[in-house]
Amino acid sequence: MRIAMIATARPTFVVDVARDRARAARALLTELGAEVVGPEELVMTPEDVEAARPYLDGADQVVHVCASFSDAGPALALYADLEQPVLLWAFREPGPVGDKLWLNSLCGTNLFGHALARLGRQARLVYGEADEPAVRQKLQEVLAGRLPAAPELPTSARERGDPAAAAEALTRLRGRTIGVVGDAPPGFTPSEYDPALLEDYFGLTAQPLTMAEVFARIDAVPAERQVAEVAAASAAQPSLTALDSDEVAGHAAVTTALRDWIGEDRLDSVAVRCWPEFPTQRGVCPCSSLSRVADDGIPTQCERDVYGAATMLLLAELGAGMTYLADTVDLEADRNLVRFWHCGAAATELAADPAEATQYVHCNRKIGVAGNFPLRTGPVIAARLTEDNETGGLRLLIASGTSIPAPNRFQGNSADVVLDADATEFIDGLVAGGFPHHTVLAWTDVRPGLRAAADQLRIPVIEW
Known part of the structure; x- marks a missing residue:
């Protein structure tokens, strides 16, 4: 089977780990007998997305690896006309407790699934690392032509309120x-x-405000009100006093402007x-x-x-x-x-x-x-x-x-x-x-x- 594998990431996450996970995914697909085509490096820019497009031609299956979180722009650009479901692969979170999300891969996969559904396309999920037996088994089934069925969404027949x-x-x-x-x-x-x-x-209405307008409101917050909000926020949340004073002041101006609006x-x-x-x-x-x-x-x-x-x-x-x-x-x-x-x-x-x-x-x-x-x-x-x-x-x-x-x-x-x-x-x-x-x-x-x-x-x- 000819597999087009495209791996996306975003620089604000831990790119080195994302790259290692993507390489392991590619190696597993190859080990299982697939002819794997697609960019060997992470796709992170619009130019990268455009360069990935030709690899879709002639592919029997697309495996999109969300090596880290990214927005769904690549899904919108690449898969709008794709007939078969896209297999989306998400990884587990590897970072230590209390650290940032190193990858946020599952969330990115979720975002891709939503974008594909709005295009009238379908997605399937593989979740886990390349060395997990369950992941290997699912990919073996895909390579044998048995793509996972779409999950049946449960309707609700439970208790209704008044x-x-x-x-x-x-x-x-x-x-x-x-x-x-x-x-x-x-x-x-x-x-x-x-x-x-x-x-x-x-019966809800939306009241829009442009970014330029909200920034103008923030700039118009008087200094004395900004200082007052810093004091009030710091009294409620003393941990603010350990942060950069300019950033805390900016936070106070944003809070005040939003409250005024x-x-x-x-x-x-x-x-x-x-x-x-x-x-x-x-x-x-x-x-x-x-x-x-x-x-x-x-x-x-x-x-x-x-x-x-x-x-x-x-x-x-x-x-x-x-x-x-x-x-x-x-x-x-x-x-x-x-x-x-x-x-x-x-x-x-x-x-x-x-x-x-x-x-x-x-x-x-x-x-x-x-x-x-x-x-x-x-x-x-x-x-x-x-x-x-x-x-x-x-x-x-x-x-x-x-x-x-x-x-x-x-x-x-x-x-x-x-x-x-x-x-x-x-x-x-x-x-x-x-x-x-x-x-x-x-x-x-x-x-x-x-x-x-x-x-x-x-x-x-x-x-x-």
Whole structure:
């Protein structure tokens, strides 16, 4: 079998390890008898993507190795016209406890799966290292022409909540406004949204603000208000005093500007394009500013995830309390455990110990300010509204589990969740089912209300 293997990565992750994993993947495919073609080096630039395109011609199967996280730009550029499903290969996280995500490979694979689904294409997942027997067996089956079947997505026939209460929650949503800063980050298809769907389903509106406009607001924050916010934030989170004072001051200006905008336009949530402009042009990461705003009771979303905002607002109206938007980044199948993580924008109350909600530098950018603490333990649900590519409407993902006590596995905000359903099936379904890389974690079980609200809106529920 002629295999076109393309391995993508991003320089903000540990490229040397990503390169080693990609080489091991290529060696295994060759050892198993495949004729492997494709770039021998990591694909990291638009020029690299274009150079990889000719290798697809005449290939019997494409194996796309997410050697580290990258956006889904390569999937959009390379696979829009590909007929057969793409085999997406994700690796386990190799870094020590408490360090940054070295690869974030699974999350990148999740993002690729979503992009392929929006193109009307299909993905299958291989998860693990090249020396694992299960990985070898799956690849042997692929080379024998037996591509894994698409996982069956579970529909929900479980208990529904009070229809009247669900209707009241949906009524309260109508007229709410989501502040939307900037465009979707490039290659982040889950951050794209249809304003008409927000209006039709929920009566939600989006209030846009360009990057230039938000930066102008930040520049207009008076010095005395900036100083006051530094003092207030440092009193609440003393770990700020150990960070670079200029970055903490920039963080304070971002927080103040966002609060002013929320007050002036009566916003109910804020979805922010948090990179690349904030760190590259302003020298500050807005993660902890989003956390401060969340501490005020306003749900916030990084990476300008507007459907994530709609999910959080719906959960709040159903009584979920404070929630958090997180990536799905790691799987330990033998423990039925999935790790959820994001860079550090969690509200203080969601910390496993709010008194230890440490503020630190961003894991990849190495500038301030981002939270660095584990998330709350106990029963947890994961939910996500996203587009339904078959109907053109929306669909709803639900899962549940228990967030267990554990060290902060990855720098930022982590939760180790033992799922109630089969964790491997959940991960396979996320990727092959074309779901976003972000889900919303809630520590109050509002699943009956979610199901009832979805029924009233005629939104299909996929529930593990």
